[in-house]
Structure formats: C-alpha cells, structure tokens
Amino acid sequence: MNTEILGIAIQIILLVVLSYPLGKYIAKVYKGEKCWSDFMTSIENFIYKICGIDPKEEMGWKKFLKTLLILNAFWFLWGMVLLVIQHLLPLNPDGNGPQTPDQAFNTCISFMVNCNLQHYSGESGLTYFTQLFVIMLFQFITAATGMAAMAGIMKSISLKTTRTIGNFWYFLVRSCTRILLPLSLIVGFILIVQGTPMGFDGKMTIPTLEGGEQTVSQGPTAAIVPIKQLGTNGGGYFGVNSSHPLENPTYLTNMVECWSILIIPMAMVLAFGFYLKRKKLAYSIYGVMLFAFLVGVGINTYQEMNGNPRIDDMGIAQENGAMEGKEIRIGSGGTALWSIVTTVTSNGSVNGMHDSTMPLSGMMEMLNMQINTWFGGVGVGWMNYYTFIIIAVFISGLMVGRTPEFLGKKVEAREMKIATIVALLHPFVILVGTALSSYLYAHNPEFVESEGGWLNNPGFHGLSEMLYEYTSCAANNGSGFEGLGDNTWFWNYTCGLVLILSRFIPIVGQVAIAGLLAEKKFIPESAGTLKTDTVTFGVMTFAVIFIIAALSFFPVHALSTIAEHFSL
Structure with missing residues (x-):
C-alpha cells in the first residue's frame, strides 16, 4: 500500500476508535458523574468562588444565552484594548507594533467566534503577550462556549419537561479544566519533544548555506498550537x-495535529448518545457525518495525489502529485486529508495552501464549510446538525402523515421558523457577501485599487477566492484562499459582520429551540411515533442537508470551482 494512503488510513482509524471512550468520558463530565478528573474539583471551586458563581444554579434558556453573550462581549473589549496597545505591553522582544482599529476589530471578532480568520501574519502581527493573553485565552474560551451550549441542549433534551437547561458557567469551566486542558498538555508535550519551540526569546539569527543570515521567529509556540487544534480554532502562530x-x-506532529482537530467534534456526537442514553441515535448521526467526511477525503486525496493535468500535458512526471503549495515532508496525501479535516470542522489551520489545491478539491473544501454540519466545531457542529434534524422531522412527519416529534416533544411552527432562519442565514450571508465584493470588483475598480487590488487571480479562481473568504467566515472556519488581499478596510469589516451573525444567531436559535421543546409536555413513544434513530431517517436528514446546500451553492460553484476544473 502507498505509504501516504496508509498514513491517512491510520489517522482515520485512530479517530474512530478513540472518539468512543472520549465521548463516554465527556458525557460523564457534563452529567457530573464520578471520573478520573475529579481532582480538578478544588481548582474549579476556586474559580467559582473568586468569580462569585454558583455552579448549582439552574438557568432557563434565556438566562443561559444572556450569560453566554455577555461573557463574549466582555472578552471582545478585552482583546480590542490589548491589540491596539500591544506595542506598549511586555513580552515583545521583536518590537512588533500595534494593530490598527479595523484589524483589531476583525481579529477580536474572529477569535471570539471561534473562527480565527487572520488578516495578519502571526510572527509580525502579534506580540508574545497578545499571543498568550488574547489569542490562546480566546481559543480556550470560545471552544468551551460552544461545548457549554451543546451541554445545555443535551441536558434540556434529557429531561422530560423542564424550564431550565443547566448552568452555563458549570459547563464552561468543566469544558476547560477537564477536557481541553488535559488534552492540550498531552499534545503540547509531543510537540515539544518533536522540536516545536517553547520559550520567550526573540528571533534567532542563523547562517544559511549560501553564507548569508536569516532571522527565524520563536516564542511560546508549543503552548498555543495544541488548543488551536483541539478547540477547532485554527489560528496560526506563524503566518x-x-x-x-x-x-x-x-510527520508525527502532522498526524497528531490533524487528529487533534477532529477528535473532540467526533467524540461530542457520541457524548450526546451517552448523555441521553440513546446510543443508537448518536450512531446514526455519527454515521452520516463519517460518510460525508470519507467521501470528501476520497475526492481530495484522488485529486491531489494525481496531480495537475496541465503539467502532465507538458510531459513532466508528477510522482508526488500536485505539490504546489505543499510541504514535501507532509506530501500531497497528508495535505489532502488535512484540507478535509479542517473544513468539516470549524478549524481554519492549514498544512498546505488551499489556494493551490485542485479546483474540485477547493470545491469540496468550500462545500464542507457551506454545509457546515459534518462534525463541525466543538459543540456547535452537532448543534448545526440538530437544526436539520428538526427540519427533517417536520418534513418527514408531513410526508407520512405523523405528528412531527423529536424525542417525545412536538415540533411545531415556532421551532420550525427558528430552524429555517438558522438554516437559511448561512447561505444568505455567504452569497450576499460574495455578490457585493464581486460587484465592487467589477464596477468600482477605483475603490478596489485603493485597497490594493484584492485579487491576484482574476477570472474563475478570483471568484473562488472571494467565495471562500465569506464561506470561511460564515462557517467559523478561518482558512482562506490566500491569493486574496484581505487585510483592508472592506474585508476586515464585512468579514467581521458575517462572523458575528454566523456565530451567535445560530447558537441563539439552537438553544432557543431546545429550551422551547424542553418546556413542552413529554409524549411517550407509540406505534405512530416517527423513529429518528434509524438508517432511513439518517438518509432523510442527509438528503435535506444536501438539497439545501445544492440549491444554495451550485450556481456560484458553476461559475467558480467547476468552471475552473473544466478549463484545465
């Protein structure tokens, strides 16, 4: 077997095998059951005490959301202040300057919504202080926020009739201390052993083989990379x-980092089954997501390992596949796997340039984010799928003449309206943003030129670059087609707006649906109840997701990635 294919297979097998025990453990953490991490209780109690939090207080869904939003607003202001004065703060041995207000706005919003879109280069755009006390801090908080929201929904679903969905602070703190922190320490240790720097010295000056000198940035890299992957964050410490x-x-660190991106989103799906004691339903959801993931891996691996046909036409052998924008030590197969892993989640990290992948690979990367339900970000990926379950339950009930119910609760017009708004918001902000930027590029060249021109690749690929940027923002992903010059007033503010809408409106809607359903009278299952834990319903949900995505995005892909593919 090809060693690259073998490496891909080993990573996928490890993910599937290890997601089961991790999912079981996560369910125990959120249910407050006895587990090995109980030694963290004293630390958690200290945090509650100094913050004046009562972790046993039960919150209704409105208070739960209010707490979540206020917390995020506070940290946004914290980050804005630190980024614009970072040149005055300690831990800046390289003398990096401040961020401009529009860049700081984009950076704060991006990291606050778990997107980590970067309109700056990590080495020069931040100091060690802001890397630690803005970027790394946000990567823990935002990941834990998504996990806490899912935990609240799971609790509301697990109770027959209730007006509360748990305590946001309890879920948030436990997500950090018992899940994210222990896994980050393990991954960080592996990275340090493999040579990732961990210190506070400034740039190194080293001699080159040609006899010149080169400066190489260092810093506390090994502390920040683990949480950027495990929290499905993705912001690069380096540019x-x-x-x-x-x-x-x-290659080992590549496997560990790639594994880190997907392990918690996969485990969270299984945690849902363990928490509710409905493992069959969790397996059904997990199976649909895994199938979609594997299809994407197959397409991108084939595309990247077979190379560019234009180079074949020149009579040049492509033994290693399409290697433009890729690292030799990782290979085309390893880059193809990463490109799917990072886009089926809300993790925008890259180990190769997506802008250089084959057109159909770029299409798959964007479709993963445009669908935005295949595992997704920690917590919020399952929540996006939950939206489509509600829609599929309602449609299926109408098709077979049964009352639409999900886990003993009637799905009625109010829940459907919220679910529909959440489902349609995603393509709306992506397509409106792409249309606006395309219009300005075509009809207002003076404005575009005043911001540096934006596109290095006009035509089909230029449209793909703009489409990818808004897709990445809306999916809270953060990767990009880097032929786009995006550190401008226009892109910083429009992307920031898309980031805010696409993060918080879905979370508000999904928690609201769970809270509204929780308040309803529980209806025991009967012969007339629509079964949602079957293969048939799993296929139905997949079909609903695919149809909505196809209707929304096929026209723009026909003008961008598909057109580029047929132009090769």
Whole structure:
C-alpha cells in the first residue's frame, strides 16, 4: 500500500476508535458523574468562588444565552484594548507594533467566534503577550462556549419537561479544566519533544548555506498550537500556519495535529448518545457525518495525489502529485486529508495552501464549510446538525402523515421558523457577501485599487477566492484562499459582520429551540411515533442537508470551482 494512503488510513482509524471512550468520558463530565478528573474539583471551586458563581444554579434558556453573550462581549473589549496597545505591553522582544482599529476589530471578532480568520501574519502581527493573553485565552474560551451550549441542549433534551437547561458557567469551566486542558498538555508535550519551540526569546539569527543570515521567529509556540487544534480554532502562530517547520516539524506532529482537530467534534456526537442514553441515535448521526467526511477525503486525496493535468500535458512526471503549495515532508496525501479535516470542522489551520489545491478539491473544501454540519466545531457542529434534524422531522412527519416529534416533544411552527432562519442565514450571508465584493470588483475598480487590488487571480479562481473568504467566515472556519488581499478596510469589516451573525444567531436559535421543546409536555413513544434513530431517517436528514446546500451553492460553484476544473 502507498505509504501516504496508509498514513491517512491510520489517522482515520485512530479517530474512530478513540472518539468512543472520549465521548463516554465527556458525557460523564457534563452529567457530573464520578471520573478520573475529579481532582480538578478544588481548582474549579476556586474559580467559582473568586468569580462569585454558583455552579448549582439552574438557568432557563434565556438566562443561559444572556450569560453566554455577555461573557463574549466582555472578552471582545478585552482583546480590542490589548491589540491596539500591544506595542506598549511586555513580552515583545521583536518590537512588533500595534494593530490598527479595523484589524483589531476583525481579529477580536474572529477569535471570539471561534473562527480565527487572520488578516495578519502571526510572527509580525502579534506580540508574545497578545499571543498568550488574547489569542490562546480566546481559543480556550470560545471552544468551551460552544461545548457549554451543546451541554445545555443535551441536558434540556434529557429531561422530560423542564424550564431550565443547566448552568452555563458549570459547563464552561468543566469544558476547560477537564477536557481541553488535559488534552492540550498531552499534545503540547509531543510537540515539544518533536522540536516545536517553547520559550520567550526573540528571533534567532542563523547562517544559511549560501553564507548569508536569516532571522527565524520563536516564542511560546508549543503552548498555543495544541488548543488551536483541539478547540477547532485554527489560528496560526506563524503566518503560514501548520505548514511552518517549527509549528509542525515532523510527520508525527502532522498526524497528531490533524487528529487533534477532529477528535473532540467526533467524540461530542457520541457524548450526546451517552448523555441521553440513546446510543443508537448518536450512531446514526455519527454515521452520516463519517460518510460525508470519507467521501470528501476520497475526492481530495484522488485529486491531489494525481496531480495537475496541465503539467502532465507538458510531459513532466508528477510522482508526488500536485505539490504546489505543499510541504514535501507532509506530501500531497497528508495535505489532502488535512484540507478535509479542517473544513468539516470549524478549524481554519492549514498544512498546505488551499489556494493551490485542485479546483474540485477547493470545491469540496468550500462545500464542507457551506454545509457546515459534518462534525463541525466543538459543540456547535452537532448543534448545526440538530437544526436539520428538526427540519427533517417536520418534513418527514408531513410526508407520512405523523405528528412531527423529536424525542417525545412536538415540533411545531415556532421551532420550525427558528430552524429555517438558522438554516437559511448561512447561505444568505455567504452569497450576499460574495455578490457585493464581486460587484465592487467589477464596477468600482477605483475603490478596489485603493485597497490594493484584492485579487491576484482574476477570472474563475478570483471568484473562488472571494467565495471562500465569506464561506470561511460564515462557517467559523478561518482558512482562506490566500491569493486574496484581505487585510483592508472592506474585508476586515464585512468579514467581521458575517462572523458575528454566523456565530451567535445560530447558537441563539439552537438553544432557543431546545429550551422551547424542553418546556413542552413529554409524549411517550407509540406505534405512530416517527423513529429518528434509524438508517432511513439518517438518509432523510442527509438528503435535506444536501438539497439545501445544492440549491444554495451550485450556481456560484458553476461559475467558480467547476468552471475552473473544466478549463484545465
């Protein structure tokens, strides 16, 4: 077997095998059951005490959301202040300057919504202080926010009739102390052993083979990379992200980082089954997501390992596949796998340049984010799928003449309206943003030129670059087709708006649906109840998701990625 294919297979098998025990453990953490991490209780109690929090207080869904939003607003202001004065703060041995207000706005919003879109280069755009006390801090908080929201929904579903969905602070703190922190320490140790730097010295000056000198950035890289992957964050410590030889030094670190991106989203799906004691339903959801993931891996691996047909026409052998924008030590197969892993989640890290992948690979990367339900971000990926379950239950009930119910609760017009708004918001902000930027590029060249021109690749690929940017923002992903010059007033503010809408409106809607259903009278299952834990319903949900995505995005792909593919 090809060693690259073998590496891909090993990573996928490890993900599937290890997601089961991790999912079981996560369910225990949120249910408050006895587990090995109980030694963290004293630390958690200390946090509650100094913050004046009562972790046993039960919250209704409105208070739960209010707490979540206020917390995020506070940290947004914290980040804005630190980024614009970072040149005055300690831990800045390289003398990096402040961010401009529009860039700081985009950076704060991006990291606050778990997107980590970067309109700056990590080495020069931040100091060690802001890397730690803005970026790394946000990566823990935002990941835990999504996990806490899912935990609240799980609790509301598990109770027959209730007006509360748990305590946001309890779920948030436990997500950090018992899940994200322990896994980050393990991954960080592996990275340090493999050569990832961990210190506070400034840039190194090293001699080159040609006799010149080169400066190489360092810093507390090994502390930040683990949580950027495990929390499905993705912001690169270095400008070129995980294709950098210090951020991702070896094939082993590449496997560990790639595994880290997907393990918690996969485990959270199974945690849902363990929490509710409905493992069959969790397996059904897991199976649909895994199938979609594997299809994407197959397509991108084939495309990247077979190379560019234009190079074949020149009579040049492509033994290693399409290697433009990729690292030799990782290979085309390893880059293809990463491109799917990072886009089926809300993790925008890259180990190769997506802008250089084959057109159909780029299409798959964007479709994963445009569908935005295949595992997704920690917590919120399952919540996006939950939206489509509600829609599928309602449609299926109408088709077979049964009352639409999900886990003993009637799905009525109010829940359907919220679910429909959440489902349609995603394509709306992506397509409106792409249409606006395309119009300005075509009809207002003076404005575009005043911002640096935006596109290095006009035509089909230029449209793909703009479409990818808004897709990445809406999916809270953060990767990009880097032929786009995006550190401008226009892109910083429009992307920031898409980031805010696409993060918080779905969370508000999904928690609201769960809270509204929780308040309804529980109806025991009967012969007339629509079964939602079957293969048939899983296929139905997949069909609903695919049809909505196809109707929304096929026209724009026909003008961008598909047109580019047929132009090769």
